[in-house]
Amino acid sequence: MRNRIRIERAILNITQADLAERVQVSRQTINAIEAEKYSPSLALGMKIARVFSKPVEEVFELEEGDL
Amino acid sequence: MRNRIRIERAILNITQADLAERVQVSRQTINAIEAEKYSPSLALGMKIARVFSKPVEEVFELEEGDL
């Protein structure tokens, strides 16, 4: 699962900790997702996309081998 | 997390087993998600939405208390 979190964060100029707080998860969780260590749950993915005012599909992209 | 899987399935006229096969999970997983026993992973949610040719947000809806 690829994602554009770092870019969208840069556009909004918010830190990983800021995003974590806005979607109610730990900073490490945002860091791990951004680094593509694992994929978020659907709920978290939708919340993150919502922070960026973008549909899920514009923030996250399926790759071969997901799920 | 609410979802419209049963409705979208009815529109396509496919069974839970059909959908399960198309997104490569077990039939029980589809059944549990459809019955809202738990939410899918982001990858699975995206694959399901893709089967229905709809954006994730038109198939799944966040509720208070997710995640």
Added chain:
DNA sequence: ACCTTTTGTAAAGTTTACTTGACATATTGT
């Protein structure tokens, strides 16, 4: 009524998301 297909559900196990706490390494501002 009967048979077939579809759906519901349960138990037990594996894998993965997410947590907290802690510390090391950038990066940024003055």
Added chain:
DNA sequence: ACAATATGTCAAGTAAACTTTACAAAAGGT
């Protein structure tokens, strides 16, 4: 250079998604 903020990462634990097997119940067709 120094201090403060931001990011990376690790370890150990909890919670939740997903699996397989199995069976019961409901729905549909003839």
